[in-house]
Amino acid sequence: MIKIGTIQELREQLRPYRHQKIGLVPTMGYLHEGHLSLVKKARETCDIIVMSIFVNPLQFGPGEDFERYPRDIARDEQLAEKEGVDILFTPSVEEMYPSPVKTTVHVKGITDTLCGASRPGHFDGVATVVSKLFHIVQPDYAFFGQKDAQQVAVIEQMVQDLNMPVDIIPCPIVREADGLAMSSRNVYLSPEEREQATVLYQSMQEAKRKIEQGESDAFRIRSLIMQKIREKKLAEIDYVEVLTYPGLEPIADIGGKRIIIALAVKFGQTRLIDNMIFNL
Amino acid sequence: MIKIGTIQELREQLRPYRHQKIGLVPTMGYLHEGHLSLVKKARETCDIIVMSIFVNPLQFGPGEDFERYPRDIARDEQLAEKEGVDILFTPSVEEMYPSPVKTTVHVKGITDTLCGASRPGHFDGVATVVSKLFHIVQPDYAFFGQKDAQQVAVIEQMVQDLNMPVDIIPCPIVREADGLAMSSRNVYLSPEEREQATVLYQSMQEAKRKIEQGESDAFRIRSLIMQKIREKKLAEIDYVEVLTYPGLEPIADIGGKRIIIALAVKFGQTRLIDNMIFNL
Numbered sequence: 001m002i003k004i005g006t007i008q009e010l011r012e013q014l015r016p017y018r019h020q021k022i023g024l025v026p027t028m029g030y031l032h033e034g035h036l037s038l039v040k041k042a043r044e045t046c047d048i049i050v051m052s053i054f055v056n057p058l059q060f061g062p063g064e065d066f067e068r069y070p071r072d073i074a075r076d077e078q079l080a081e082k083e084g085v086d087i088l089f090t091p092s093v094e095e096m097y098p099s100p101v102k103t104t105v106h107v108k109g110i111t112d113t114l115c116g117a118s119r120p121g122h123f124d125g126v127a128t129v130v131s132k133l134f135h136i137v138q139p140d141y142a143f144f145g146q147k148d149a150q151q152v153a154v155i156e157q158m159v160q161d162l163n164m165p166v167d168i169i170p171c172p173i174v175r176e177a178d179g180l181a182m183s184s185r186n187v188y189l190s191p192e193e194r195e196q197a198t199v200l201y202q203s204m205q206e207a208k209r210k211i212e213q214g215e216s217d218a219f220r221i222r223s224l225i226m227q228k229i230r231e232k233k234l235a236e237i238d239y240v241e242v243l244t245y246p247g248l249e250p251i252a253d254i255g256g257k258r259i260i261i262a263l264a265v266k267f268g269q270t271r272l273i274d275n276m277i278f279n280l
Numbered sequence: 281m282i283k284i285g286t287i288q289e290l291r292e293q294l295r296p297y298r299h300q301k302i303g304l305v306p307t308m309g310y311l312h313e314g315h316l317s318l319v320k321k322a323r324e325t326c327d328i329i330v331m332s333i334f335v336n337p338l339q340f341g342p343g344e345d346f347e348r349y350p351r352d353i354a355r356d357e358q359l360a361e362k363e364g365v366d367i368l369f370t371p372s373v374e375e376m377y378p379s380p381v382k383t384t385v386h387v388k389g390i391t392d393t394l395c396g397a398s399r400p401g402h403f404d405g406v407a408t409v410v411s412k413l414f415h416i417v418q419p420d421y422a423f424f425g426q427k428d429a430q431q432v433a434v435i436e437q438m439v440q441d442l443n444m445p446v447d448i449i450p451c452p453i454v455r456e457a458d459g460l461a462m463s464s465r466n467v468y469l470s471p472e473e474r475e476q477a478t479v480l481y482q483s484m485q486e487a488k489r490k491i492e493q494g495e496s497d498a499f500r501i502r503s504l505i506m507q508k509i510r511e512k513k514l515a516e517i518d519y520v521e522v523l524t525y526p527g528l529e530p531i532a533d534i535g536g537k538r539i540i541i542a543l544a545v546k547f548g549q550t551r552l553i554d555n556m557i558f559n560l
Contacts, residue, residue, distance in 0.1 A: 007443060011445075018298075101441060102387050102388050102389050102390070102437050102441055103385065103386070103387045103388075103407070103437060103438045103441035103442055104385075104386050104388070105383065105384075105385055105386075105442075106383070106384050106385075106386060107382050107383045108382050108383075108384070109382050110382070127383070128442070131442050132441075132442055132443045135442055135443040135444045135445055136443045136445075138445060157382050157383060158383045161381060161382055161383035161412075162383055162385075162408070162411050162412050162415055163287060163412045163415040163416045164415045165291075165415055165416075165418060
């Protein structure tokens with residue numbers, strides 16, 4: 001595995017491989033099994049796998065956890081190399097944003113809800129940095145975790161609208177044994193918070209059972225999940241939504257649609273998200 | 281010359297030439313010597329020249345001339361072929377915007393002044409369609425006329441900020457014998473308007489002489505130009521500005537700077553722009 005910090009060097013390294021299939025796994029580092037599953041998936045179709053590790057300040061709002069976002073580049077390097085990453089791209093903030101950002105990519109509509117509503121400007125930051133990474137790496141395929149389902153929807157919309165020559169491959173959520181979705185932010189949780197955080201998955205599992213039993217009223221599904229989460233005293237709900245996917249439009253009756261149940265719940269300072277997507 | 285209307289066919293045609301130098305000349309058609317000078321320039325460095333002809337609705341505001349913008353595709357084809365264009369890309373509006381546009385590229389700061397102030401949203405439309413064309417064609421070089429100097433500045437900023445892998449080549453303004461800058465919109469002018477429209481170039485020439493004689497006060501240069509234009513009874517000034525280039529910042533004293541004199545003047549329904557750039 002080659003480790004590269006500059007855009008110019010990355011482009012030079014990739015030049016001889018342009019005729020091969022290049023896969024990009026964009027991450028913010030502090031790797032877990034979720035990230036590694038993206039690399040595994042990339043190995044199936046790509047000859048060269050580039051993983052980027054960049055904690056992107058543009059997608060963090062004031063008061064969010066940009067500064068304290070967990071970082072462990074030495075451990076990340078070991079994990080990435082072991083998983084078969086060919087090039088690890090770890091640019092500095094100065095390398096990615098050498099001057100104040102004047103150009104941004106904005107996806108309207110689907111960014112107004114869920115995390116876009118809770119984190120204003122977040123998805124402009126995501127779309128802009130992903131656009132930059134696509135132009136730097138020029139991958140044939142890019143791999144994203146479905147845990148950030150709205151991010152996947154935003155990026156797929158951007159790629160389609162701007163005719164970006166890359167295939168987006170969404171990959172399933174990877175969970176801990178007790179169902180908690182893998183996230184670099186799980187490390188923030190106290191033991192008690194960590195225990196209670198399993199309610200995200202449990203509440204969606206319960207909703208899934210109700211849906212399988214015939215429940216199709218979005219409001220009732222949402223209420224059921226909120227009730228279940230509120231049983232945990234450390235949980236503070238940011239949002240619980242039942243929407244179409246990938247359009248992220250509100251619906252009353254979920255029958256016959258592709259829908260997402262999406263949650264954001266705070267435990268102390270830690271905001272966790274999770275979701276399930278259903279084809280009904 | 282091959283004429284292509286769809287994105288997919290264009291990509292397929294270009295695939296075998298990916299290892300060669302591809303040049304893009306984006307236009308809105310109704311070709312004149314200015315456009316053809318871009319093709320001539322492209323011939324110097326590129327193996328394959330793609331010219332796009334697309335009147336982009338996204339960069340026209342309500343009440344602007346999108347509908348009546350001059351079009352003559354048969355004549356354009358002849359001129360493009362004669363000049364050595366290899367692929368003429370003429371997508372329909374439906375091909376470029378198959379669904380309502382959700383994703384836009386915005387360049388802030390330099391779009392607040394000049395045509396950006398007179399035509400709100402114009403440069404979002406320009407940046408977005410140019411971004412799409414870059415992703416569709418994936419050119420090594422793209423050629424733009426310096427008549428649209430602010431457009432060149434916006435696109436150079438976008439390419440830099442988003443790390444787009446393309447070199448922007450600005451090309452000098454091409455003028456009629458009497459100094460009027462070539463523009464597809466010149467065809468709108470009545471004979472009397474056409475005669476008076478020479479004042480744009482004449483006023484800047486006069487300003488140039490004053491600058492060469494030592495005038496360095498931006499306000500006085502601007503006043504001189506406005507006075508000269510106002511002598512023409514059909515001329516209605518939209519803006520006359522003296523700014524830094526490419527930053528487009530206001531300045532008081534132009535000494536030692538790279539500056540632009542930029543004009544937009546209406547003759548009846550026809551809005552003409554022109555500019556001169558000086559390295560002082």
